[in-house]
Amino acid sequence: MNRTSNVTRLPGTEDIRLREPPHNFEAEQALLGAILVNNAAYHRVAEFLKGEHFADPLHGKLFDSLARLIERGQVVSAVTLKTYVESDETMKEAGGAAYLAGLAAASVHVIDAGDFGRMVHDLYLLRQLITLGEDVVNGAYKPTLEATALEQIEVAEKKLYDLASVGQTDGGFKQFRTALTEAMVAAEAAYSRAGQLTGVATGLFQLDQLLGGLHKSDLIILAGRPSMGKTALATNMAFNAVKAYREEHGPDGRPVAVDGAVVGFFSLEMSAEQLANRILAEQAEISSEKIRKGELISSDFDKVLAVSQQLEHLNLYIDDTPALTIAALRTRARRLKRTRGLGLLVVDYLQLLNPSGRSRQENRVQEISEITRGLKTLAKELDVPVLALSQLSRAVEQREDKRPQLADLRESGSIEQDADVVMFVYREEYYLTRSEPTRRAEESDQRFNERHDAWKQRCEQTYGKAEVIVAKQRHGPTGIVRLAFEGSITKFDNLPADEERPLGPAF
Structure with a gap:
């Protein structure tokens, strides 16, 4: 059978009602055979492929066994696995050592085990997608008071997201030169x-300068x-x-x-x-x-x-x-x-x-x-x-x-x-306007007027002013940024140049 086929069809299954879930047993056999012939092939798929991703449970079981042995540092081949397959009833029924030899022979045309691994994984995702779709349909046919339609949609979206996350076969370590290139692209974009x-x-200049x-x-x-x-x-x-x-x-x-x-x-x-x-x-x-x-x-x-x-x-x-x-x-x-x-x-x-x-x-x-x-x-x-x-x-x-x-x-x-x-946003004006001084017992008029005038002066200094306090910054310094604030239109803006003061002390 051609290795690019997604489904192995049985005779007479052209009827759409008899559709089988997507799978490719030959690709699974070829991948397992490639690992038996050259254990290094396992490391090309180890990051994203698991036994549960195989359509044939026997293939999945064998992959898990190969993985365990290779991870222990053992050399795995049709010869070294002979004792294992002869002691396992399922493997024995599948053909034992002859079955392993057949897998090794199936790998002769394999050029890149990674491609076969991704094919097996992709077909697994398609089968999961079918199952997810069936669950959504069945759930919609059986509405309950505990799960409204919108809640069912959210659950379905979450399952799709999780499936998409599982489907990411890329990732892992980057070469430093790759990360360096990305950093230089960002720096060039910033420069231009x-x-x-x-x-x-x-849009708040001092805040942008600090961050x-x-x-x-x-x-x-x-x-x-x-x-x-x-x-x-x-x-x-x-x-x-x-x-x-x-x-x-x-x-x-x-x-x-x-x-x-x-x-x-x-x-x-x-x-x-x-x-x-x-x-x-x-x-x-x-x-x-x-x-x-x-x-x-x-x-x-x-x-x-x-x-x-x-x-x-x-x-x-x-x-x-x-x-x-x-x-x-x-x-x-x-x-x-x-x-x-x-x-x-x-x-x-x-x-x-x-x-x-x-x-x-x-x-x-x-x-x-x-x-x-x-x-x-x-x-x-x-x-x-x-x-x-x-x-x-x-x-x-x-x-x-x-x-x-x-x-x-x-x-x-x-x-x-x-x-x-x-960052913290802080407006001293808010607290000052709510703390107008009151006359204390036995306080003279002069002393009260002095306190009240000082309060009014402080209110005038802070009117329409706000602070953004950068208390933590993983990539740079901390400090205080002073801004203008117009409460009636809920707008923060840059202070006029003559009112800007230096950044506050670092925390």
Whole structure:
């Protein structure tokens, strides 16, 4: 039989109802024979092939036996295996030593055992795909209250993703020169780019200078107390990346991003409409509250309409499904990358994600550990930066200096460990405006007025100002970046040049 055939058909099985799962026994025999003749052939398939991938259980059993012996450093051949096959009833029934000799003879035309191994593996994936499809069909025919249609779809997507992950036969070690070439390509792209950054630019100049942009495969945590503006900052950064997006066609004809990024935004707290409203307010420079309530004069409405027409073609994709599991998020992000391209992923916020299992773990720290590991793995798999927002504990409020620290991260151990960058957003103005001095008992008018004037002066100095505290950066320095903040339009921006101050001290 020709080795390229996918199915060995029995006589009279032309009827579609009698279709057999895809397999190729001859390819399996040829691969086993090649390993018997030359044990080095095993190492070409050892990384991705297992006994369970063979369609014939006997072939799978023999492959596992060969693998065990070769891994122990033993020489395996039809002669050395003679005792083994004669003591195993299944092998004895298949022909014993004569069967092994037949396998060795079947390998005479094998040129590359790796190709045969990949063929066996690919046919295994097709059989698994058929089984998965049958499970989906049977599940849809038997709906239950415990598994809604959407939940069944998510389960099917997860199984497909897992099957695709199993199907990856590439990977392993890279030669240093290959990694070096990739690094030089990234450096050349940064040199030719206007901002001269290796990562995705946030549009906030001092932050880009400190971080070098948001780097591929990095997990970036942006944390802050409520009302500090972490969602606004993440939205601003995402919008700036999308606005700068520019692509060219590579040698294979596929589009390649040369600046900016296609952005996927998982908003587990706010609706897509609310996010769109924020971006509209920021770009039109009109209060988001006025837009939401319809309190616009004619000229303002015309301005909002014109801005909306400019923004409608941006490559920003929002998923506002609440209570997503990390597995569902991973599946949707992977699908977005495949269908639309993806250069930056934003998750708002990670404490609202659920772990993959149906039952929640008793230990919330373990749940957060699973979520942060999943986000870091996703960043590496998709080769994009993942910007995940996080809450801070109330410990911040108990201190006189309310600037956040790494220890303030909720369930901080796993978040701090898995993150490549940890940033905090902090607005002193927020706390000052809520701490107006009151007269103390037996305090003189002069002393009270001095304290009140000092408070007013401090409020004026911090009005419209914010800080981004880079408390951890795996690839570079830490420090403080000072930004402008306009609360009415939820916009973070670069400070005017005359107001910029040097970066804060390293942590």
